[in-house]
Amino acid sequence: MIAEILSNKKLSDQYYVMELRCPELTDGVKPGQFLMFRVREGYEPYLRRPFSFYGIKFSKDQRTFEILYKVVGLGTRMMTGMKRGEKIDIIAPLGNGFSLPSDIRTAVIVAGGIGLAPLLFLTEEVNKNRKDKVEAIFLYGGRGKADIIDIDRIKNISSEVRICTEDGSMGSKMLVTELLEGYLKEKRTGEYDQRSTGIFSCGPKAMLKIVSSIARKYNIPCQVSLESFMACGFGACLGCVVKVLQGKNGDIAYERVCKEGPVFDSERIVWDE
Incomplete structure (x- = not known):
C-alpha cells in the first residue's frame, strides 16, 4: 500500500x-x-x-x-x-501486538531508548479506549539526555512518569531496570496489587532479559516487544527467529519475531542464548 x-x-x-x-x-x-x-x-x-x-x-x-x-x-x-x-x-x-487483560488496573510501562515507540502508542490506547481508568506508570530510560524525547506527550497520557539516564544527564542516574525494581519495591507494601498489574516493555534484549527476571521475582505478568533485524517482515525468510518455550512441558521451539511476535509473554522467551 x-x-x-x-x-x-x-x-x-x-x-x-x-x-x-x-x-x-x-x-x-x-x-x-x-x-x-x-x-x-x-x-x-x-x-x-x-x-x-x-x-x-x-x-x-x-x-x-x-x-x-x-x-x-x-x-x-x-x-x-x-x-x-x-x-x-x-x-x-x-505482527502481533500487546494484549491488555480486561481486569488490569496498573500498566507499568518500561521503555528503553527507541523502544519508546510501541509503548507510547500502547499508553495512548490504554487511556483512550477503556471505560475504567487504568493507571499508566511510565518508566523511561536512555543512555543520555539526547535519548529522552517527547516527554510532554508522555506526561499527558501517563499517571506517573519516572526518567533515568545512564550518565545522569536527565532524571536519576541508573538503568531503567533499576528504576523498575525501585518502583516495585516502593509499592510492594502500599497500594500495589500484583493481581491487577501488568508490565509492558520494549528495548534492547539485555534490558528485556532483566525486566523479565524482575517480573518473575514479583510474580507480575510481563509482555515484551522484541527488536530484531528483518528482511521480509511476514515470516518467509526466517531471519528473525527466537528460541521460546512451548506447551505445558516447556519444549524448545523457534518462533518468528515478525510473525508470532514481536510481542511475547516474557516467560516464554529463552533468554540465555
Missing part, C-alpha cells in the same frame, strides 16, 4: 517522528504491531526497514499514523531528507 508523508519532524539530534496518511490502512491496528517501509526504489538500500507504529489517528476524513526513527545507518539517514507529499511504499500492519 502507499502512504503519503505529511510531516517529518526532528525531535533531537538522532530522533525523528514522521507522520503519514494512508487511506488503505485497516482499523484495529494494535500497539506493538509494525510496518515495513521501503526507503526508495532500487538496490541501495535494498531491504525495507521495520518500524513500530508510534501513534494512529483515524477519522472520517483521513487515516494517519506516526513512526519514530533513530538515525543509525544509510536508510534512516536518507529518511531524514524526505519531504511532505512524498509517497512511500509500506506493508502494514504486521
Whole structure:
C-alpha cells in the first residue's frame, strides 16, 4: 500500500517522528504491531526497514499514523531528507501486538531508548479506549539526555512518569531496570496489587532479559516487544527467529519475531542464548 508523508519532524539530534496518511490502512491496528517501509526504489538500500507504529489517528476524513526513527545507518539517514507529499511504499500492519487483560488496573510501562515507540502508542490506547481508568506508570530510560524525547506527550497520557539516564544527564542516574525494581519495591507494601498489574516493555534484549527476571521475582505478568533485524517482515525468510518455550512441558521451539511476535509473554522467551 502507499502512504503519503505529511510531516517529518526532528525531535533531537538522532530522533525523528514522521507522520503519514494512508487511506488503505485497516482499523484495529494494535500497539506493538509494525510496518515495513521501503526507503526508495532500487538496490541501495535494498531491504525495507521495520518500524513500530508510534501513534494512529483515524477519522472520517483521513487515516494517519506516526513512526519514530533513530538515525543509525544509510536508510534512516536518507529518511531524514524526505519531504511532505512524498509517497512511500509500506506493508502494514504486521505482527502481533500487546494484549491488555480486561481486569488490569496498573500498566507499568518500561521503555528503553527507541523502544519508546510501541509503548507510547500502547499508553495512548490504554487511556483512550477503556471505560475504567487504568493507571499508566511510565518508566523511561536512555543512555543520555539526547535519548529522552517527547516527554510532554508522555506526561499527558501517563499517571506517573519516572526518567533515568545512564550518565545522569536527565532524571536519576541508573538503568531503567533499576528504576523498575525501585518502583516495585516502593509499592510492594502500599497500594500495589500484583493481581491487577501488568508490565509492558520494549528495548534492547539485555534490558528485556532483566525486566523479565524482575517480573518473575514479583510474580507480575510481563509482555515484551522484541527488536530484531528483518528482511521480509511476514515470516518467509526466517531471519528473525527466537528460541521460546512451548506447551505445558516447556519444549524448545523457534518462533518468528515478525510473525508470532514481536510481542511475547516474557516467560516464554529463552533468554540465555
